[in-house]
Amino acid sequence: MPDSTFLDSTELVLNMGPQHPSTHGVLRVILKLDGEKVMGTSCVIGYLHRGVEKIAENRTWAQFNPYVDRMDYVAAVSNGLGYCLAVEKLLGVEAPPRAQAVRVILTELNRIASHLVWLGTHALDIGAITPVFYCFREREEALNIFEKYCGARLTTHAFRIGGLLYETYDGFEREVKAFCKMFPPKVDEYEELLTNNRIWAGRLKNVGVLTADECKEYGVTGPVLRAAGVKWDLRKAQPYSGYEKYDFEIPTRENGDTYDRYIVRMREMRQAVRIIEQAVEGMPEGPIMGKVPKVIKPPVGEAYVSIEAPKGELGYYVVSDGSVQPYRVRVRPPSFVNLQALDRMVRGGLVADVVAVIGTLDIVLGEVDR
Amino acid sequence: MADEQKPEGSQQPPPAAKPAAPKPAAPAPKPPATMAATPWTSEMARDLKERFGERVKETSTYLGQNFIVTTPDGAIPVLEYLKLEADFDYLVDITAVDWPKRADRFDLVWVVYSFARNERVRIKTCIFDGFKPPTAVGAHLTANWLEREVFDMFGIEFDGHPDMRRILMPDEWSGHPLRKDYSILQQDQRWVQENLGIESGQ
Secondary structure, three states: OOOHHHHHOOEEEEEEOEEEEEEEOOOEEEEEEEEOOEEEEEEOOOOOOHHHHHHHHHOOOOOOHHHHHHOOOOOOHHHHHHHHHHHHHHOOOOHHHHHHHHHHHHHHHHHHHHHHHHHHHHHHHHHHHHHHHHHHHHHHHHHHHHHHHHOOOOOOOOOOOOOOHHHOOOOOOHHHHHHHHHHHHHHHHHHHHHHHOOOHHHHHHOOOOOOOHHHHHHOOOHHHHHHHHOOHHHHHHHHOOOOOOOOOOOOOOOOOOOOHHHHHHHHHHHHHHHHHHHHOOOOOOOEEEEOOOOOHHHOOOOEEEEEOOOOOEEEEEEEEEOOOOOEEEEOHHHHHHOOOOOOOOOHEEHHHHHHHHHHHHOHHHHHHOO | HHHHHHHHOOOOOHHHOOOOOOEEEEEEOOOOOOOOOOEOOHHHHHHHHHHHHHHEEEEEEOOOOEEEEOOOHHHHHHHHHHHHOOOEEEEEEEEEEEOOOOOOOOOEEEEEEEEOOEEEEEEEEOOOOOOOOOOOOOOOOOOHHHHHHHHHOOOOEEOOOOOOOOOOOOOOOOOOOOOOOOOOOOOOOHHHHHOOOOOOOO
C-alpha cells in the first residue's frame, strides 16, 4: 500500500466500535481508508471473553451444559445440542427417538429465530427499518414455544446429556404446527419488502464477495459457504439426531455476495419449516431420556462432534480423563472463524459496505469471544 | 469399530458407575488411564506411513473417529500432504490440551475435513513447553486466528506465523489461562489495577 495517494492526502485510520450499533455487539474494527475506499482492516476482539473453556474444566460434565447457551445466545438451543451430542458420543449413549425428534423441532425453531434476528438487524444496518419489527414479531412466537417448553426464552438449556429433562407440554404439537402454518406467508412478506427492492439489491449485490475457494481457505461455513455455491450442510453430510429421516433441500447460490447470502438464509428458513413439519408429524412415542448414569463419567478418551448451527459448523472437541469433570472442552465457534474472512470481504470496497458485510456474516460476539 | 459397539450392549450402566472396569474387557487389559483406541487401517493410513515413515507414529481410531499421531516436525507436512494429495482442503480447528505432568506437556490438535470424501481426520502431536511448532498459515489461511488463540490460551508460539499476538486476552496480560496451572480465580492483578482502575484488583 502506498503511503500517499491522490493529491498527497494520507490514509485515514478510522476506529469503528467496540460501541457501535452495527457491529452487533462489542466488535472493534480498525479501518484504513483512502477516501471512501477500504484499504485494509484489523479486528480487535475479546471484549466479551469469559473463559468458557476454562469454566468447563472446573465444572462437572452436566454442570457445564447451561454455560454453552451463553456463547451464541441467539441460537442457544443449537449450542446445547452440540454439547450434548459430544458428551453422548464419549459416553456411547444415544438419545431415544422421541427426544431426537423434539430436539430437531426446537433446534430448527431456533434456526428460524436466529435467522430472524439476523434479517432484522441486517436490514436495519442497511437502512430498512420495517423488517426488524416484522421479524421480531415472528421470533416472539418461536420464543414463546421455548418458554412454554423449558421456562426460558433465550438461554434455554433445553436439552440434557442423554436426551431431554422435560416431556413436551400439552398443546406443544398443536402450537408448533400452528407456527409452521403461520410462518411461510410471513417469509413471503419479508421477501416482498426486500427481495426485489432496488435499494436493497443495490446495497447488497456484488458486495463482500467470497468465492468457494476463499471460503474453504478461511474455513468459512454455513450460509456464507452455501451462497458461494458449495452444497454442504452437516445435517446432510454427517447427519445427527435423526436428520437423515427428514426430506429437505440445501439452498445454494452462485455468486457468494451479500445478496446471495440473504437469499440462502431466506430459503433456509422455509426448509426449517419443512423439517419441523415432518418431525412433528412423525413424532414417536416413548422415553425421552437415554440410559445415562446419575454421575456422568465418560471413559478416558476424546471426540470431536460438530453440528450445523445457524451460523456454520459448531464443533466441540471434548477430552475426558475419566473423572466427573471435563479435562478439556474446546469449542470451534463458527462466528470466530467466519469473522476472520471480514478483511478479505471488505478490502477494496466502500466504508458503507463494511456495515453490510458485518451484518451478512451473522456473527454473535458472545460466540466469537466465548 | 470394536469400541463403537461396546457401549450399545447391556453393559451401559456399569461403565459410568465404574469407568475403569469395563474398558479393559474389550481390548487387552491395560492401565485404565489410556484411551482405548484401535489401529486405523486404510489406504490413506498406509500411504501416510509409507510416505512419512517415522514421522507418523500412529494411525488410530476411537469412537469411529480417525486420528494420526505424528512427531512435532511431522504435523505440518502431513497437513500439507492431506490438503494437496487427499483433498482435505478445510482446516476445521486447531487446539491444544495441557498435560502438565507429562514431559511433552502439550497435545497439539488439528482437525481437517475433506468435502470430496466427507471425512474428518485429526492430526495430533505432543510438544514440550517452549517448543515452537511451525505455523500452518502457509497451507490454510484460517490457521491465522486459530493459532493466535492457541498462543493466547496456552503460550505456544508458532514459528513463522505472520502476526503472533494475543487475540482474546488484552495484549499486556501475563499468563496463559488455559494452562492447567493457571487457577480459575487467577488474574493479572497489575493489569486490572492499571487499566480498570480497581484498587483491590477484584
